Amino acid sequence: MTRLVIVHPDAQTLAHATAARLITRLIDLQSQQESINLALTGGTIGIATLAAVAKNPACHAVDWSSVHLWWGDERFLPSGDPDRNETQAREVFIDALAHVNVHPVPQANSVHEAAELYAEQLPEHMDITLLGVGPDGHVASLFPGNPALRVAGRVVGVENSPKPPPKRVSLTFEAINDSREVWLIVSGAQKADALRDPSVPAAQVHGTDTTLLLADVAAVAK
Template identity: 55%
Template sequence: MTVRDVIVHPDATVLAEAAAARLLTRLVDVQSHRSPVHLVLTGGTVGIATLAAVAASPVRDAVDWSQVHVWWGDERFVADGDDDRNETQARGALLDALGDALPAQNVHAMPALSDDVATPEASAEAYAATLREHADEGADAPAFDVLLLGMGPDGHVASLFPGHEALGATGRATIGVHGSPKPPPLRVSLTFEAIRGAREVWVVAAGAEKADAVASALASVPVDTTPAAGALGSERTLWLVDAAAAAGAGTRD
């Protein structure tokens, strides 16, 4: 049986602050063993609040950001700079604040909609090539040290939605997504194969509207029903939730 560590915090604000502190500590710990470090960011309210808390923490300077590579688990396929892009939100919350400490070449954004990148598939293919450049020989993606994921009330993670054909993608690290039930409809996402190649997967979720999905995922229901159930790290799977989101899961502090 898959083991998931579940940590419950009182509310969304404490959750974001605690997740930020945990992330900074983890990055410093990993850097004591290996370099570079590969970190996958997520969007969403709690995900972006976590990044803002990282930016505000004095502990952020304990991390050698020059040896951190930043990736994304998914992206909305819209134009560069659009407020809907996870990259845009992450830059405003954290990356811009890091300045020169984080080299521009270490930030690997999913290609945005443009004349040269006209479809989600083109973006996914380009991102897959970049992932391979930083992966071990024969691998499609790096073994991400920490892969952050938010979760929607329907249980989706990244842009992998219940019942969507993208759930079953194999043999590749990325996929273009059409017909997302949550706008915008065009997206790019890591596949479950890439997600499960991460050393640690952290799912962050807050709010009573997430309670049913949290309970379902922790009960290991089929991925087609609750995709978050398939978000598993090769070494650790960590759920960071607030009390409202944990209400139906039988979890405790």
């Protein structure tokens, strides 16, 4: 398994470089397989990266009709709510694409029902899973100390999240670590402590083939 740390000078460069890397990787994968499963992330740097993909002229070299978009986690909010990762991704990225296959976390009566429905839809594995890292070391909606960390299965309904909103749907370690490639995209000095702590959720994720830590200088300062 390949593990790489790639450092960029600042957040803007990180977003644009990661976007270019993702476009290139998708094109490479399309020469090898018929379809691609890509799990998106939210957060400031995650959404900035998606926006940079849409603005990159090479974006149109990707055959988006063969790409299936999923989410590593989602806020349990109504469809179209501005705080949903899906809504933000549509505004800066998805709406600029043609014929992409979008698989949002479904609406349901409860966060646990939504998790069950999403688990039924998931492919066997993701080709690439994009993840941000919080200052506390959380990835997706897997927060330190939260009972969701210990739930079996591939998708979990999260309650009592320390970061609002309290209810979320998240891929589990099992699903994330079944991904062929996991890309951790990390920006800012507030993440530096988390990146050196082996006990946080971010330290527990990896791809089966490749794990990339894509960071800016501030995030790896320690």
